[in-house]
Amino acid sequence: MKKYIPLFVFCFLIPLLLLSQEIKYFDYSAYVDPFSGTKNMGHTYPGATVPFGMVQLSPETDTVHFDLNGKYNEDVYRYCSGYQYEDNTIVGFTHTHFSGTGHSDLGDFLIMPTTGEIKLNPGNKFTPHSGYRSVFSHANESASPGYYSVLLDDYDIKAELTATERTGFHKYTFPESEASHIILDLCYGIYNYDGKNVWTFVRVENDTLITGFKMTSGWARTRFIYFAMVLSKPIKDYGFKREDGSVYRGFWRRFNQEKNFPEAAGREIKMFINYSTKQNEEIKIKFGISGVSSENALMNLREEIPGWDFDTVKDIAREKWNKELSKVEAELPGEKMKMFYTSLYHSYLSPTIYNDVNGDYRGLDMNIHHSKDFTNYSTFSLWDTYRALHPLFTVIQQKRVSDMVNSMLVHYEQSVHKMLPVWSHQANENWCMIGYHAVSVIADAINKKLTGFDYNKAFDAAIKTSNADFYDGIGLYKKYGYVPEDLNSNSASKTLEYSYDDWAIYSAAKTLGMKNEENDYYKRSLSYKNIFDASTGFIRAKDSKGEWKSPFAPLSTLNQGYIEGNAWNYSFYVPHDAGGYIKLLGGENAMISKLDSLFTMYVDDKYFKESEDVTRDGVIGNYVHGNEPSHHIAYLYAYAGAPWKTQERINLIMNTMYKNGPDGLCGNDDCGQMSAWYIFSALGFYPVCPGTNEYVIGAPQVKKAVIYLENGKKFNVVTDNYSENNIYIKEVSLNGIKLERLFITHEEIMQGGELRFVMSSVPDKERGKNKEYRPYSMSGY
């Protein structure tokens, strides 16, 4: 491990690969495996992107269509990111992908290079040579941050991809052929269904420039995406095929509009370009995108990739990754190094930039807006990411936090609902999952004193959002003190999450000195108590008459009032008031015992099959790590005075729920939340209750780590006596002073310094007994 060699040394040791800038950062990219999570349910993609980039240029390994009449389509679900590691054909390369989501969309503008007979149908993976798709082998495939390459066996074409923020860069090395082709298929899409393509529009502006747009109605209901495609080799012969049915266009079809005619439009357009190529001839494509216009897509492309040097763009992409990855210089044993940096890589894939180089972006009102003083972001999968991903950004991406909050605020302003985003998706609100967790991100940023956004505006938006009575039971929740299950389903989960969100508002109100709101939201944040069923010891759905939902099946996730979790997992969801919940349960021992049961009980497979994205891999006992509601649970032992059990469980989760390789993730990565959980936990602390300034101490997996803060300071984590067996904490010290507390604060990190763990094979069962050292709990202990 050479990462402590002074940076200037690298400047001499490593050849100057980049023309435009010196190498400044250690090559942490070498530890990143973009294939991690591409098998089974990780839903990550292996393609080329830069940190938080708008373009994710990645291969598609199949075409599957949604059956809108079916309730649920497992096949489509497998292709949330377009790529499944077990497939052996590649359909083409598209420019937009979500990382790790549990529903999906995108897959815009498929490019496929082929030779021989022109095929405009992608074909079928069971009869691979039937369409334009190609067989490939993982032996001829490679991926690293900002770069992807594969040999397309059917055509003997080597495909290489890299990217900038808003532009994909393709390089195809062709064999000698009189019949080489580039296919641009605008019909392809992820989570496709008949009718998803609302409109497609293509223009051949000149012999190297193609522009156009696509409008889709999928997870995002009204989504526009524009492109500009520049080819290195002039186009002489090309054509279009319109796949959708007949339309009225007057009776004027007097001239051929399918062959070498420079414009096409329709619901489903495909384009092909014919070339003749020499052996090893390279055809390169720069492909800019924009949510605003094709003009802006071209501007993005020209600004970001002025020349044709693929390797330079690729090297710059890697350097961007190294810059961001270097914010945590960590040392972990063996293969865990790869796990750590792959997780950090995944944490930087979302949210995604959603404005053009000049600041233009499309708002939810479908009007074009301009982000003068901030970078606009989209892809806020907030139900997932408010837990650990956004808190991680408050430590190592503070500038982006303010940009993200500003993005949420313009979303709020431009939203006709006057709500902060639930799931912000390219100028659309897709309403995915529950809660209004943007308020958590905002409260966290306010309470941690992050700058660059208007506190009052943000607070006001949080208040308005929490009073959008039409939304998902908020009005009912305010009226009844809980969401009644008979009037709005998944009511127990909603009540719990609204309680936490309201606590977040309460905490910000306190910081800002808003007394009225502080009082109001204090009360609202205790709503969870209204659905605690003392007779069963669970948080349980209740109807509008005050009757408990029956029959009660605490292991089931179906029709019990929970979503993506059962009563066991969801009942612990009181991150802001663990002490209050412990009291409800009957004390610390009851809490510890219940937590132990969760992690150790046997649960029949059938219960996991009920849940839409959890496999047995993502489970320890009845603890479900593959879904987010449980992510804080292992840390709750600390709140009950048994931090050694937290240490044990965290160690177990890190060692069993995460691994390297395509099947490295035990569930959807969920836009980085699963990965951010690992980053925090491996560093030895975790934000159980975002909005507090506390990170609860778990058990580190790093031997050493230096966190480079944006204020110029460094926060070091050092783990003494590190070994596989020494999973318990013997002692913690902060800046050389012994730390009895079970948490560290955000301010302590920001001041820089050293957090030192001394590990042991023996648990310290006395640690944490003293309640004054325990983490924040609203009602105390």
Added chain:
Amino acid sequence: MKKYIPLFVFCFLIPLLLLSQEIKYFDYSAYVDPFSGTKNMGHTYPGATVPFGMVQLSPETDTVHFDLNGKYNEDVYRYCSGYQYEDNTIVGFTHTHFSGTGHSDLGDFLIMPTTGEIKLNPGNKFTPHSGYRSVFSHANESASPGYYSVLLDDYDIKAELTATERTGFHKYTFPESEASHIILDLCYGIYNYDGKNVWTFVRVENDTLITGFKMTSGWARTRFIYFAMVLSKPIKDYGFKREDGSVYRGFWRRFNQEKNFPEAAGREIKMFINYSTKQNEEIKIKFGISGVSSENALMNLREEIPGWDFDTVKDIAREKWNKELSKVEAELPGEKMKMFYTSLYHSYLSPTIYNDVNGDYRGLDMNIHHSKDFTNYSTFSLWDTYRALHPLFTVIQQKRVSDMVNSMLVHYEQSVHKMLPVWSHQANENWCMIGYHAVSVIADAINKKLTGFDYNKAFDAAIKTSNADFYDGIGLYKKYGYVPEDLNSNSASKTLEYSYDDWAIYSAAKTLGMKNEENDYYKRSLSYKNIFDASTGFIRAKDSKGEWKSPFAPLSTLNQGYIEGNAWNYSFYVPHDAGGYIKLLGGENAMISKLDSLFTMYVDDKYFKESEDVTRDGVIGNYVHGNEPSHHIAYLYAYAGAPWKTQERINLIMNTMYKNGPDGLCGNDDCGQMSAWYIFSALGFYPVCPGTNEYVIGAPQVKKAVIYLENGKKFNVVTDNYSENNIYIKEVSLNGIKLERLFITHEEIMQGGELRFVMSSVPDKERGKNKEYRPYSMSGY
């Protein structure tokens, strides 16, 4: 007739109706009948609009859908403008209409006020009370320039409409009702078919503002239109209905998004607003539109109608009409006064403004552009309007001519085809009809020395357009010297029109001193000779081997190589070289005799049924006035030295092909071409060959007319000895000097002065015998 009373007198005589401006113009609007042409095939609309306005707010009397599998759908064709006078129900009021077109589109954003049970289906005209439509009676209907009113019998609601350039203003007077409604139906459209609505999007921004857009694929393939709708009465209760099928949207339908939920989107959205109204309560709606964004639609609305005073807006609209109508102060006998001003009104309905108040507009590249120094126009139905409408504008709307040429030039620049418009249609080229007649408009403007546009740029665009080889046989035409019928249909018509267009380019080249182009296009403009069949005496389609199209049926319009005309009518289409054509025919007598035959021969009905928009009403003998190719023919007698026959025919055409009333037009008004023909002819002269500076003298129908020129001068037409029987010209004088010439020049008009006709019941058969007095002919006589 008081029109010679000095203008200042009116300022004192007429009460000041308008708050914002003084009345300056005589009320020629009183002579305009917006119902003219609304019966049968005139295809005009009776609703409210201002001169060249982007908004045409007008009633729809039925919903008909196109059968895409059928060849031709007569029902749809009848509703090109949404309104048929014979209907007795009104479906609602929409904001956009073409005037007099022969295919159609638009009919955007239908508003219908109703009471009682909410109906969201328009119902059927045969069972009128089945849907939201209402029975109405012409007795309770009225229309005048800028205003339309009707009583909706089913609901006892009085509907009144007025408009500004970009905003419609609705005023509905309700009865007392607990169940009053406003329907906003985004599904309705003219020339509708299943799938025409590509997308609709609506937001309730607050309790008086609704915004949204619609995207359609009809005659315009990729058309966006945005709106902002402001209501005078706050909305409390509303809902949406989505008429299209199911779509994927994740599985998140947890809350009611149909009732009082402020956003809806889908292929087919309808909205309703519920009110309770008092007796005679007025609900007013201001409805702004834009091709750019809903933000701009709102800006247009706010700029153009800041207040709520319906009558003021209505009065201003009328005043705008009076201003434009007053450019020709004409006196005609009796009912002809109405015919003249209704024709002038129709001449000012197209082209239509296509930019927002700030200059923004959508280009053919779908990007948003800005018209800094000109007003951008759309709705260029050039195959029709280059003949008389655009030449009319060169006399009385010179500023608009330069704006229109500039609009054509940006169309050219933004078009991926690098072609001037064929049929420019809201950021789309709909390719309707043949030729590249924009070059005629440009050459005419250059040759007449109109200013305000870049001659070189315009000339260059004309050259490029005429060399767009992919377009409709241009490449073939250049190669063969004619369009071969076997390779491209309607080839005779195309060859003729390309010849004329090429002459127009030749003439501009001459003006601009472009010697090479002058020579090239001189040759191209003689191409018509390549398809003159001396054996039959007709212009006739020829194949690529030089064989005449056979069997030859000179009366048929079907499959003979002509479009909207037969061999008889089309063969005279050599407006730039009548002399050359006369020589081909064998001399003047042959020409006169052939013209006589055309006007007098008997043609079986079946031939007119073949033609898509000609009825027996639009025909004299075999002369078809209802379609444009013949519009110059009656003037051709003058070229053969028999102007007295021109006088006779013109008089006949004016008296039989035009009349007042709903059935006043003998065919489609074609965006004002039919009407402009009448204006010119009634004034006594006509632009047979636009691009020359000549107007060929016919026979006036005005007793007097003053043409107010934009250079401040006046050109007077005076007709002495005027009577119904005195249809022949005895003498013409210009500024008191006897005019032997059979034409006047543009410069003569522009200098101001007096053109005096002395009429007689006896033809002057000697007039015009001298060839030097005859109008321009390229090859001479």
